[in-house]
Amino acid sequence: MTTHFVSTNFTQGMAFTADINGHKVLMDTTADDGGADSGPSPKRLMLAALAGCTGIDIVSILDKMKVPFSHFSIDVHASLSNEHPKTYKLVKMRYKIKVSEEDKIKMGKAVTLSQEKYCGVYAMFKAFAKMDTEIDFIG
Amino acid sequence: MTTHFVSTNFTQGMAFTADINGHKVLMDTTADDGGADSGPSPKRLMLAALAGCTGIDIVSILDKMKVPFSHFSIDVHASLSNEHPKTYKLVKMRYKIKVSEEDKIKMGKAVTLSQEKYCGVYAMFKAFAKMDTEIDFIG
Numbered sequence: 001m002t003t004h005f006v007s008t009n010f011t012q013g014m015a016f017t018a019d020i021n022g023h024k025v026l027m028d029t030t031a032d033d034g035g036a037d038s039g040p041s042p043k044r045l046m047l048a049a050l051a052g053c054t055g056i057d058i059v060s061i062l063d064k065m066k067v068p069f070s071h072f073s074i075d076v077h078a079s080l081s082n083e084h085p086k087t088y089k090l091v092k093m094r095y096k097i098k099v100s101e102e103d104k105i106k107m108g109k110a111v112t113l114s115q116e117k118y119c120g121v122y123a124m125f126k127a128f129a130k131m132d133t134e135i136d137f138i139g
Numbered sequence: 140m141t142t143h144f145v146s147t148n149f150t151q152g153m154a155f156t157a158d159i160n161g162h163k164v165l166m167d168t169t170a171d172d173g174g175a176d177s178g179p180s181p182k183r184l185m186l187a188a189l190a191g192c193t194g195i196d197i198v199s200i201l202d203k204m205k206v207p208f209s210h211f212s213i214d215v216h217a218s219l220s221n222e223h224p225k226t227y228k229l230v231k232m233r234y235k236i237k238v239s240e241e242d243k244i245k246m247g248k249a250v251t252l253s254q255e256k257y258c259g260v261y262a263m264f265k266a267f268a269k270m271d272t273e274i275d276f277i278g
Contacts, residue, residue, distance in 0.1 A: 002219045004183050004227075008190035010211035016194045018187035020179035025164060027191035034199060040159035042191035043259055044143050045184055048157030051147035052166035052181030055155045060173065072149035080141045085262035088143075120182055123224035127267035 015039060043086075047076040050091070053121035057114035058095075058107075067106050071098040071138050078129070091129045098138040111135060154178060182225075186215040189230070192260035196253035197234075197246075206245050210237040210277050217268070230268045237277040250274060 008018040008027075014035040015028040027042050029035030040048070051074040062069055075094040080086045099107050111133065115122050125131060147157040147166075153174040154167040166181050168174030179187070190213040201208055212235045217227040238246050250272065254261050264270060 001221065002225075004186060004217045004219065006183055006186040006190060006215045008187060008194060008213045008215070010194060010198065014195050014198055016191045016213075018179075018190060020183045020187055021169075021176075023179040025179060025184070025187050027187065027195075029195055030160075035195070037160075040157075040162040040164060042188040042195065044145055044159045045164070045188040045191070046260060046263070047143060047145040048147060048159055048164050048166065049181040049184040049188065051145060051157060052155045052184070055147060055149060056153050056166075056168055056174070056181065059149065059153055074147045074155075076143075076145045076147070078143045080143065080259070082140065084257055084259075086141075086259040087263050088259075118223055120219070120223075120225040120227075121185060124185070124226050124263075124267045128263045 013038075043080075043088075046088070047078055047091075050121050050125055051076050051093070054093070054111075054114045054119045057118045058110045061110040061113055062099075062107070065106050065110070067099060067103045067110075069097050069099045069103075069107070071096065073097075088125070088129045090132065091125060092132045092134070094134045094136060096136045096138055104137055107137075108135060152177075182227075185227070186217055186230075189260045189264055190215050190232070193232070193250075193253045193258045196257045197249045200249040200252055201238075201246070204245050204249070206238060206242045206249075208236050208238045208242075208246070210235065212236075227264070227268045229271065230264060231271045231273070233273045233275060235275045235277055243276055246276075247274060 026039030028038040078088040165178030167177040214233040218229040
């Protein structure tokens with residue numbers, strides 16, 4: 001069984017620095033919540049992880065399918081519950097990408113493969129949130 | 140209802156950059172998975188989010204309780220499932236902190252309050268993983 005390890009240290013104010021295999025990520029809260037906004041909030045970092053996980057899958061799958069692409073981005077909009085603990089309830093993912101007309105179906109397949117088979121972060125999100133997907137083809 | 144928004148762009152190789160309220164976070168995969176290891180992997184970023192969320196809660200609660208502390212860190216060890224999609228199944232959190240002898244009980248209460256009431260990331264993790272907690276008092 002594979003185990004992942006992350007060490008996180010309090011720095012100052014409300015800020016923490018995570019050490020992820022040598023990569024440092026600073027986290028903080030916004031001024032509204034008593035922080036200095038010196039880094040992203042931990043909760044929003046989960047949305048970055050979601051987009052990064054499925055994005056990396058799709059790049060890998062498109063490469064295997066020999067599908068050239070450009071302008072690839074993923075926007076995530078996530079609605080929080082009103083009561084504490086505040087959790088994401090509805091997560092809307094909007095994939096934007098430029099591929100040739102004949103490769104659009106392959107891009108759809110790559111998104112489905114990531115969401116249903118490979119992306120662990122997506123699978124974890126499905127345990128607590130309703131997921132919604134849209135693909136916008138550019139140009 | 141509050142909505143969080145994160146935009147994530149493909150950069151090169153397998154790497155993506157997330158824009159979280161103006162804070163940029165680069166994500167990549169390790170060389171074993173075809174990446175250049177130019178940033179943390181998305182999945183491990185979730186463990187940083189977990190530690191950061193509960194850590195920020197605890198700093199805020201200890202401040203309200205007028206409990207001075209130092210050397211505060213949170214280590215997270217998380218075991219992955221063997222099959223795709225690989226998700227975290229058991230997450231061990233080890234809080235390390237230095238507080239005075241008479242404040243140890245308050246630190247225990249702060250951890251419980253974060254995990255049971257305030258930390259949204261912890262609540263989301265509980266939906267898919269078994270959680271385990273340990274508090275180490277230093278010195």
